[in-house]
Amino acid sequence: MNLPDDFVFSQTSLQDYVDCPRRFELRYVLRQRWPAPEVDDMLEFEARMEKGDQFHHLVHQHLAGIAAEKLLASSGDADVRRWFEMYLETGLEDVPEPRRPETTITVPLGEAMVLAKFDLLAVEPGGRALIVDWKTSERLPSAERLAKRLQTIVYRYVLAAGGDAFYGGQPIPPERIEMIYWYADHEGTTRRFPYDARQFAADAAYLEGLANEIATRPAFPLTPDVTRCRFCPYRSLCDRGVQAGRLEEWDDDEDEIDLTTFTLDIDQIAEIEY
Amino acid sequence: MHLIKKQQEIANAHFDTTVFAEGVAGTGKTTAAIERIKSLIKSGVSADSILVLTPQATLALPYRTALRRSRVKTAADVHTETLGSLAFRMVDLFWPLLPDEFTLKGRPHFLTLEMVQYYMSRLVEPEIRRQDYFNSVHISRNRLYTQIVDNLNKAALIGFPHEQIGERLKSAWLGDVEQTYIYDDAQACANLFREKCREYNMFDFSLQVALFRDYLWQQQPVRVYMTKKYRHLIVENIEEDTPATHELLREWLPVCESAVLIYDKDGGFRRFLGADPDNALTLKDVCKVHVELDRGRVMSPDLEAFQIAIAPHLGEKNGATRPKTGDPRGAIAYSQDTRYQPQMIDWAVEHIASLVHDQGVSPREIVVLSAFMPDALRFSLQSRLDERHVPSRTHRPSRALREEPAARALLTLARLAHPDWGMKPSKYDVTYALTAAIADLDLVRARLLTDILYRDGRLLPFEHISEAQMQSRITFDLGGRYDTLRAWLDTYSSTLALPLDVFFSKLFGEVLSQPKFGFHKRFDAANVAANLVDSAREFRQEVGKIEPDVPAAPEYVRMVDAGVIANLYVRDWEAEKQDAVLIAPAYTFLLYNQPVEYQFWLNIGASGWGQRLHQPLTHPYVMSLQWDENAKWTDAMEVVASQKALYYLIAGLIRRCRKGIYLGYSEYGEQGLEQRGPLLMAVQNMLRRLVREERHV
Numbered sequence: 001m002n003l004p005d006d007f008v009f010s011q012t013s014l015q016d017y018v019d020c021p022r023r024f025e026l027r028y029v030l031r032q033r034w035p036a037p038e039v040d041d042m043l044e045f046e047a048r049m050e051k052g053d054q055f056h057h058l059v060h061q062h063l064a065g066i067a068a069e070k071l072l073a074s075s076g077d078a079d080v081r082r083w084f085e086m087y088l089e090t091g092l093e094d095v096p097e098p099r100r101p102e103t104t105i106t107v108p109l110g111e112a113m114v115l116a117k118f119d120l121l122a123v124e125p126g127g128r129a130l131i132v133d134w135k136t137s138e139r140l141p142s143a144e145r146l147a148k149r150l151q152t153i154v155y156r157y158v159l160a161a162g163g164d165a166f167y168g169g170q171p172i173p174p175e176r177i178e179m180i181y182w183y184a185d186h187e188g189t190t191r192r193f194p195y196d197a198r199q200f201a202a203d204a205a206y207l208e209g210l211a212n213e214i215a216t217r218p219a220f221p222l223t224p225d226v227t228r229c230r231f232c233p234y235r236s237l238c239d240r241g242v243q244a245g246r247l248e249e250w251d252d253d254e255d256e257i258d259l260t261t262f263t264l265d266i267d268q269i270a271e272i273e274y
Numbered sequence: 275m276h277l278i279k280k281q282q283e284i285a286n287a288h289f290d291t292t293v294f295a296e297g298v299a300g301t302g303k304t305t306a307a308i309e310r311i312k313s314l315i316k317s318g319v320s321a322d323s324i325l326v327l328t329p330q331a332t333l334a335l336p337y338r339t340a341l342r343r344s345r346v347k348t349a350a351d352v353h354t355e356t357l358g359s360l361a362f363r364m365v366d367l368f369w370p371l372l373p374d375e376f377t378l379k380g381r382p383h384f385l386t387l388e389m390v391q392y393y394m395s396r397l398v399e400p401e402i403r404r405q406d407y408f409n410s411v412h413i414s415r416n417r418l419y420t421q422i423v424d425n426l427n428k429a430a431l432i433g434f435p436h437e438q439i440g441e442r443l444k445s446a447w448l449g450d451v452e453q454t455y456i457y458d459d460a461q462a463c464a465n466l467f468r469e470k471c472r473e474y475n476m477f478d479f480s481l482q483v484a485l486f487r488d489y490l491w492q493q494q495p496v497r498v499y500m501t502k503k504y505r506h507l508i509v510e511n512i513e514e515d516t517p518a519t520h521e522l523l524r525e526w527l528p529v530c531e532s533a534v535l536i537y538d539k540d541g542g543f544r545r546f547l548g549a550d551p552d553n554a555l556t557l558k559d560v561c562k563v564h565v566e567l568d569r570g571r572v573m574s575p576d577l578e579a580f581q582i583a584i585a586p587h588l589g590e591k592n593g594a595t596r597p598k599t600g601d602p603r604g605a606i607a608y609s610q611d612t613r614y615q616p617q618m619i620d621w622a623v624e625h626i627a628s629l630v631h632d633q634g635v636s637p638r639e640i641v642v643l644s645a646f647m648p649d650a651l652r653f654s655l656q657s658r659l660d661e662r663h664v665p666s667r668t669h670r671p672s673r674a675l676r677e678e679p680a681a682r683a684l685l686t687l688a689r690l691a692h693p694d695w696g697m698k699p700s701k702y703d704v705t706y707a708l709t710a711a712i713a714d715l716d717l718v719r720a721r722l723l724t725d726i727l728y729r730d731g732r733l734l735p736f737e738h739i740s741e742a743q744m745q746s747r748i749t750f751d752l753g754g755r756y757d758t759l760r761a762w763l764d765t766y767s768s769t770l771a772l773p774l775d776v777f778f779s780k781l782f783g784e785v786l787s788q789p790k791f792g793f794h795k796r797f798d799a800a801n802v803a804a805n806l807v808d809s810a811r812e813f814r815q816e817v818g819k820i821e822p823d824v825p826a827a828p829e830y831v832r833m834v835d836a837g838v839i840a841n842l843y844v845r846d847w848e849a850e851k852q853d854a855v856l857i858a859p860a861y862t863f864l865l866y867n868q869p870v871e872y873q874f875w876l877n878i879g880a881s882g883w884g885q886r887l888h889q890p891l892t893h894p895y896v897m898s899l900q901w902d903e904n905a906k907w908t909d910a911m912e913v914v915a916s917q918k919a920l921y922y923l924i925a926g927l928i929r930r931c932r933k934g935i936y937l938g939y940s941e942y943g944e945q946g947l948e949q950r951g952p953l954l955m956a957v958q959n960m961l962r963r964l965v966r967e968e969r970h971v
Contacts, residue, residue, distance in 0.1 A: 006342035008350060032797055033804035036783025042776045061367055065495045070370040074380055103322060106350040113342065113350060162348050165320035236787040237795060243784065 002029055003215055008106060009114040011154040014207070017214055018150065019228055025220035026234055036233040037244040045247055052136040054080045055184060056119065059087055059134060063101040063120065083136060083184035090188035095132060096124040100166070107162035110211035116158035123166040131155050131179040140186045147193060155179055156195045157203040174200040275309060278302070280567050284534055285309035289317065289506075292527050294561035296537040299929040300572030300869060303536045307508050308340045310534060311352055314506055321351040325504035328356055329514040329544060332866050337510075353504070357431075357519045358479060361486035365477065368496050372485060379475040383820050386812070387423075388839055390478050394419035395838050397470040398463050407459035410452055411890050416837065421891035422463045426480035428897040429464075431516040431548040433487070436480070439464055439897075446896040446907045453890070460891040474820050487518050491525075501526065507533035511867065513541040513551035517899045520553050527560050535561060540925050543864045546886065546894040553899055572869045572932055575600030580935070581928040583964065587956035588921040602964060605928075608937040608957075615877070618940040619654050622874050625936055626855060627662040629872060637665050638853045639871035643860040643927070645882030650944065655857050665854035676834050680799035681806045683710035683792070684778050685831055690733060691763045691781075692771060695828040698731035710799075711785075711792045712755045719748045723756060733760045755790050774827040775811035778803065813839060860923060869930040876938040878957060879949025884920025920952055 007028075017024035026032045039045045058071050058080065068088050075081045092099075099122045106115040120132040133151070146152055156179050163172040177195040182188060222238055229235045230245030277285055284295050284306035295303050307326075315321050328334045334354035341349040355363070362384060365372075369382055376382070385393065395415065402408060408418060429436040440461025444454045471481055490496045509515075509523060512535050527533055535557055542551035558564065570578060579600030609621040622642060629635040642655060652668055659666045675681040686699045686707035699707070701724050708720040715723075722744065727734040736753035739745050745753060762785050766772075772780070782803050786793040793799045813833075814826040833839035856863065860875070860883075886894065895915060896907055928935065937957060943949045 006339055008342065030797075032800065034787070034800050035779050035804040035807040036787060037776075037779050042779065043773065057366075061370065064367055064499055066368065066370050074370055074377065076380060100322075104351045105348055107347050108345050113345070115350065165315075165318060165348065169318040233783070236783055237800075239789060242788060 002217070003112055005111075007112040009109055009112055009211060011116065011149075011151040014114075014154065014210060015150040017210065020223035020232065021214075021217070021220040022222045022238065023232055023234060024214070026237070029220075034233050034237055036236055038231050038233050039247040039250050040244050041247040045250075048136075048138075051077055051080050055083045055087075055136050056134060058084050059091070059119070060101045062087075063099055079185075086184055086188050087134070087182075091132075091134070091182055095120070095122045095130055096128055097122070098124075105158050105162045107158055110208050111215055112211055114154060114158060114207065114211070116155045118155065118159075121159070121163075121166070123163060123172065125166070125168045127176070129159060129163060129167070129172045129177045131159060131177070133179070133181050135181050135183045136185055137183070138185055140183055140189060141191075143191050143193075146181060146191050152179060152193055153203050153206065156193065157200065157207060160195065160200050161204070173197075275305070277306060277309060278569060280565055280569075281306035281309070283563075283565050286313050288563050289314060289319075289532050291563055292530070292533040292535070292561040293563045293565060294535050294537065294558045295565045295567065296539060296558075297567035298539045298570070299541070299867070299926060300570050301567035302569075302571045303538075303567055304336055304510065304867070305571075306567075307510070307534055307536060308337055311337070311341060311508060312344055312346050312349060314532075315346055315349055319506060321348040322353060323503065323505040324352045324508065325506070326352060326354040326508045326510065327360070327515075327519070328354065328510040329512075329516075329519070329549065330865060331356055331359070333510050333514075335866075336868060337508075357483065357516065357522070361482045364486050364490055364496060364500070365482050368490050368493070368499075371493055371495065372489060375472075376475075376485070382475050382477040383816060384482070385471075385476050385478045385816075387479075388809075389813075389816055390423055391416060391419055391838050392813070392817075392833060393470065393474075393476065394422065394467065395833070395836070398422070398467050401466055402459075402463065405459075405462070407463065408456060408891075411456060413888070413890065418891065421889055422460055422467065423478070423480070424889075425460060425892050425897065426464050426468065426478070427483070428548050428892070430480040430483040430487070431518045432550075432897065432899050433517055433521065436464055436468060436484075437461075442901075442903065443893055443896055445903060446893065446901065446905060448906045448908060456890055476820060483518055487522065491522065501529050505531040507535075509533065509535045511536060511538055511541065512554040512557060513538050514544045514549045514865070515554060516548040517550050517553050520550070520557060523557060524560055527557070533561070540922050542922065543861055543926060545898075545919075546889075548897075550899050570929070573929060574605065574933055576602065576604035577928055577931055577933075577935070580605035581925055584924065584928075584956055584960045585921065587959045587963075588924055588952075589917040590921045590925075602960065606935050606937055606957075609939050612939060613941045615651075615940045615942070615944055616654070618876065618938045619651075619658060622876060622936065622938050623655070623658040623662060623664075626659065626874065627664055630664050630855075631662075635871060636853060637855045639932075640874070641856045641858065641863050641870050641872075642666075642874040642876060643858060643863055644876040645860060645880050645885070647857065647859045648944065651876070652857055659855060665852065666857055667852050667854040668857045674837065675802065675806055675809065676837070678802045679706065679710050680793065680796075680802040683707040684781070684786075684803060684806055685834065687711065687759075687763065687781060688774060688777060688827070688831060690731070691766050691777065692827065693731050693767065694771075695831070697828060697831065701725070701728060704728050704733075708756070708759075709792070711759055712752060713790050713792050713794060715752050715755070715792075719752060722748055727756075733763065735760065759785055759791070771827070773811075773814050774830055775807045775814060777827075778807050778810060782807075809839065860927060864923070864926045864930070867930070869932055871931070871933045872936065873927060873931045873934075874936045874938060875927070875953075877943060877949065878937050878939050879941075879951050879954040880943055881949075881951040883951055883953040884916050884923060886916070886919065917952075920956075924953065924956075 013024060013028050016027060026034070054075070054077060058075055061071055062068060072081065072084065075084055099120060101120050102117070103121045104115055104117045106113050118131050119134050122130040122132065156177055159177055160172055160174045164170060174195045174197045179193040181191040183190070226240060229238065229240035231250055235241045281302050284293060284303070295306070297303055311324055314324060326334055326337050337352070337354055341352055365382070366384065370377055411418065425439045426436055429439055440457045443457040447453055447457070468481070471478055507526070507530050512520065523535070537554060542549050573581065580602040583602035609618055612618045612621055626640055629640060630637055644651065656666050656668070676685070682703070683706065686703045689695065689697045689699045705717065705720045705724045708723055709715050709717055726739055726744070727736070736745070736757045762781070766777070782793060785791055787800065788794060793803065810830055813830045817824050817826045817829065830839060893907065895901060939954060941948060
C-alpha cells in the first residue's frame with residue numbers, strides 16, 4: 001500500500017497521476033514541494049488566478065444572500081465585474097433550489113477516499129441534481145475534451161455515490177445528475193454533461209482501478225510525454241528542462257495548478273513562548 | 275468500537291437535543307463524540323451540516339483523522355472550525371453587510387500574525403520611539419508587540435471595549451507607579467494600532483472577532499446562514515474556549531437541532547489566551563441533557579494512583595481516595611545522581627532509545643516535556659536522539675527561516691542581484707551562499723572565490739582570476755558552475771526587477787535545482803525555499819494591496835533580518851502525523867490533547883513549572899470575565915494561582931499518559947543554579963509520605 005490509510009484523492013491528484021505518475025508521487029505521496037515556476041509569466045498567471053478567486057468569492061457571497069447591487073458596488077476589477085454581471089444574467093438560469101455553494105462530498109474509493117469540491121450543487125429532493133462549475137479561463141475547450149477530464153468523471157461519480165443526504169436519504173439516480181461548466185469569459189456559454197447508470201458503473205470501475213493501481217504499483221515512472229514537463233514545477237528534479245513553458249501556451253483547462261496550498265493558521269495568537 | 279453506557283448515550287442518542295458531557299481528561303468524551311458524528315451521518319444527517327468547534331485547530335485533528343479513517347461515506351466532510359476561523363470566514367463572506375465605515379474601501383485585508391507583527395513594527399514602533407514608551411521594559415520588540423496584540427484580542431474575546439484595556443489593568447495593580455505608566459503606554463499603542471487598522475482597512479484577529487460577535491452575528495442574514503448551515507454542533511473542550519465562543523453558543527444552542535458540549539474538568543490551560551472554564555460551565559444550564567463520564571480509559575491503575583497521591587502536595591485539598599489496586603511509585607521512574615543537565619538528557623535519551631528499540635514502543639507514543647523548552651535543550655535532545663536513531667519532532671518543526679542555510683543563500687543571492695537596494699552582503703554571507711548554491715563547492719574554495727571575485731557588491735567572472743594555479747585549485751568545473759550562477763544573476767540585474775518571490779522561484783528552478791547545483795534533488799532545501807517563496811509572496815501581495823508604494827522586496831529582506839517576518843513559518847502539514855517522539859513544552863502537549871504511552875518530564879526541579887509568563891503589558895487573570903473590576907491583584911492571589919496552575923498542569927499531563935512517566939532531574943539547571951522548584955518538592959514530599967505510610971502499615 002503506497003498511501004496512508006486516511007488518504008483522500010481529488011480530481012486534481014488523479015489528473016496528476018494520469019498525466020505523470022511521478023508527479024503524483026512527489027506531490028501527494030512524498031508531499032515534496034519544489035518551488036520552480038510553472039509558467040514563464042508568473043505575475044500574469046497569478047493575476048488570472050486572483051481574478052478567478054475574486055469571481056468565485058463574489059458568487060459565493062451572492063448565493064449566501066448578499067444583494068447583487070452591494071456586491072457590484074464592491075467589485076473593482078473590470079473583468080471580474082463583467083463576469084459577475086454575466087453570472088447575474090445567465091449563471092443561475094434553470095438552476096433549481098436549494099443551492100449549495102462551495103460544497104464538498106467525500107466517498108470511499110478502493111482503500112482510500114475521493115472528494116469533490118463543487119462550486120455549486122443544486123439538488124431538488126426527488127428532482128434534478130445539478131453540478132455547476134464556474135470557469136473564468138480564456139479558452140473554451142471542446143465538449144469532447146472536457147468529457148475526458150477527471151473533473152467531469154470524479155464530480156458526477158462522487159455526487160451519485162455520496163449525495164444521499166441531499167436527496168432525502170436516497171442515492172441520487174445517475175440519470176438525474178448533470179454537470180455544467182459555465183464560462184464567464186465567453187458570455188456564459190455552457191458545456192453540459194448528463195449522466196446515467198451505465199456511465200456511473202464505468203466511472204466506478206475506472207476510478208477504483210486507478211486507485212488500486214496507485215495503491216499497489218511498485219514505482220511511479222515519469223510520463224513519456226515530455227511536453228507536459230514544460231508546465232510542471234518538478235522539471236529540474238526530473239532533469240526535464242530549465243525554462244517553464246510560456247503562459248500563452250498553457251491550457252488553463254488542461255492543468256489545474258495548485259499555486260499555493262499554504263494554510264493560514266489564523267488561530268495563532270502569539271505569546272506562546274513557553 | 276466498544277463504548278461504555280455513558281459514552282453510548284453521547285454517541286447514539288439525543289440527536290434532537292443538547293447534551294453537556296463532562297468529565298476529567300481521558301474518560302472517553304472525544305471518542306464518544308466522534309462516534310456520534312458517524313451515527314448522525316448514518317442516520318441520514320448531511321455531514322456538512324455538522325460543525326465541530328474547537329478552541330484551537332490542533333484539537334480538531336483527532337476528529338479529522340478518525341473520520342477520514344472511518345470510511346463512513348461523507349464523514350470527512352464534517353466542518354471543523356475555531357472561533358477565529360469561523361469569524362474570519364463569516365467576515366470574509368459577509369463584510370458588505372458591515373457598517374459603511376468598514377466597507378467603503380472594499381474587501382478587507384486580513385492580517386496573519388506575521389503581518390500584524392510587521393505592521394506593529396512599521397506603524398506603531400515609530401510612535402513608541404517618539405514617545406519613549408516602555409522605556410523601563412526590557413523584553414524583545416516582538417514580545418512587546420505580541421502583548422499589545424494580546425490585549426486587543428482579550429478585549430474582543432471577553433467583550434469589553436479595547437479603549438478600557440489600560441484602566442482595567444491599572445485598577446488591579448497594587449505596586450509602584452512605574453507599572454501604571456507601562457499600562458498607559460500599552461493602551462496608547464493598542465489604540466494606535468486599531469486606528470491604523472481602520473485607516474488601512476486591515477482586519478486583525480481582534481477586529482475580526484469583534485465585528486463578528488458584535489455586529490455580523492446580530493444580523494439576521496448571517497445568523498440564518500450559520501444556523502441553517504450548521505444544524506448539529508459538537509463543541510470540544512469548551513473550558514479551553516473564550517467567553518466570545520460561550521456567548522455565541524448561548525444564543526445558538528436553543529435553535530440548533532442537536533449539540534454536544536464537551537467540558538474537561540480541571541482544564542483551563544489556555545487561560546493565558548482567554549480561556550474561561552467558569553464561564554464555560556454556565557452553558558450546562560442551557561443544555562437539556564447532562565452526562566458525566568467518570569471512568570478513566572487512559573491511565574493505568576498505577577498512574578491513577580500517582581495522580582491522586584501527588585495531588586495534596588500540589589495544594590489540592592479535595593483529592594479523590596487512593597485506589598486499592600495501583601501503586602504511585604509503579605507509575606514513575608526518576609533519574610538519580612544526575613548533577614548536571616547533560617547527564618539528565620543522556621538518561622532520558624537512553625530510556626527513550628530502550629523503549630523504542632528494545633520494547634518496540636512506537637516513537638509517537640513518547641513525549642519529552644519541560645516547563646519551557648529552550649532551543650539549547652531542544653537541540654541537545656534532538657541531536658542525541660538522532661544519534662540513537664530515534665526520530666523526533668518539535669512543536670516548531672522549522673527554525674526561523676533566516677537560520678536555514680538554503681534561505682540564507684537565497685536571501686544573499688537576492689541582495690547580489692539587486693544592487694539598487696544598497697544592501698551589499700558581507701563576504702561571509704557570500705561565501706556561505708556559494709557553498710549552498712553550488713554542489714561540491716567546499717568552504718575553502720568558496721572563500722577563495724569570494725576573496726578574489728567579490729568586488730563592490732558584485733561577483734566578477736571566473737576568468738578574472740589571473741593566476742592559472744588558483745583557477746586549477748578551485749577547478750574549472752566549479753568555476754564553470756560559479757559562472758553560470760553569476761551570469762544568471764547578471765542577466766537578471768540588467769532587466770526589470772521581479773517581485774522577490776518570483777525571483778526566488780526562477781533562481782531555484784533555472785539554476786539552483788538544476789544538476790550540479792546545490793539544491794538539485796535536495797528535498798530539505800527545496801522545502802525551505804518553498805517556505806521562503808510562500809512567505810515573500812504573501813508579504814508582497816498584502817503589502818502591495820495595503821501600501822502599494824512600499825518597495826516590498828527590500829522591505830521583506832530587512833524584516834527577515836530583523837526577525838519580524840518568517841520567524842515561525844511552518845506549513846501545517848509538516849507538523850502532522852510523523853511517527854516521532856514529540857519534544858514540546860508541557861502546555862503545548864496538553865493542547866494537542868492526545869494521550870501517549872510514556873512521558874518524560876525534564877528539569878522537574880525548575881521553578882518554571884506552574885509559573886506564568888512574564889508579561890509586563892498584560893495580565894491573564896485581570897483580563898478575564900471572572901475578574902472583579904474593583905479588586906486588586908495581590909501576591910497571595912499570585913501564589914494561589916500558581917499553585918492551582920501547577921496542579922491542573924500535572925493532573926492534565928498524568929491523565930494523558932497510559933503507561934509511565936519518567937522524571938528527569940538534575941541538581942543544577944541550564945544556568946548552573948541549584949534547582950528546587952515546586953514540582954520537585956511535591957514529588958519528593960509524596961515519596962517521603964508513601965514511605966512513612968508503608969512503615970506505618
